[in-house]
Amino acid sequence: MEKRKQRTPQQLIAETEAKLERMRLREAQTLAKDDPALSPLMEEKADLAKLIRESKKLLGNGPQSAIVRVQKHEAWINKIQAEVDDAQLILDSAESRLSDLNSEIATAISAIVPSKEISAEA
Numbered sequence: 001m002e003k004r005k006q007r008t009p010q011q012l013i014a015e016t017e018a019k020l021e022r023m024r025l026r027e028a029q030t031l032a033k034d035d036p037a038l039s040p041l042m043e044e045k046a047d048l049a050k051l052i053r054e055s056k057k058l059l060g061n062g063p064q065s066a067i068v069r070v071q072k073h074e075a076w077i078n079k080i081q082a083e084v085d086d087a088q089l090i091l092d093s094a095e096s097r098l099s100d101l102n103s104e105i106a107t108a109i110s111a112i113v114p115s116k117e118i119s120a121e122a
Contacts, residue, residue, distance in 0.1 A: 007015075032038040058066050 029042070033042050057064055061067070
């Protein structure tokens with residue numbers, strides 16, 4: 001395991017100056033938001049940053065990208081289509097069986113009815 005190296009005073013000064021510069025920039029941006037001349041520009045900048053972020057998210061490869069969303073919807077559509085195909089097979093089979101049952105019942109009834117008429121006449 002490598003031993004940690006202590007930073008030199010020059011490195012510490014450079015890091016502190018960079019941090020101070022970031023803080024000054026942040027302060028300047030806060031003041032610019034309150035300035036009537038710069039406020040509309042800062043708002044427009046924020047709106048554009050949001051549009052860019054949303055566009056990159058849609059065009060990227062993440063879970064909310066357009067490509068992934070389309071793939072999920074296509075999978076969903078394929079699943080629904082498979083359910084429709086299954087339902088059609090079940091419907092055709094059930095209708096065919098119902099027709100067969102109706103024929104069997106009609107045949108059985110017609111076989112029963114004439115025999116009762118014959119026995120009633122006798």
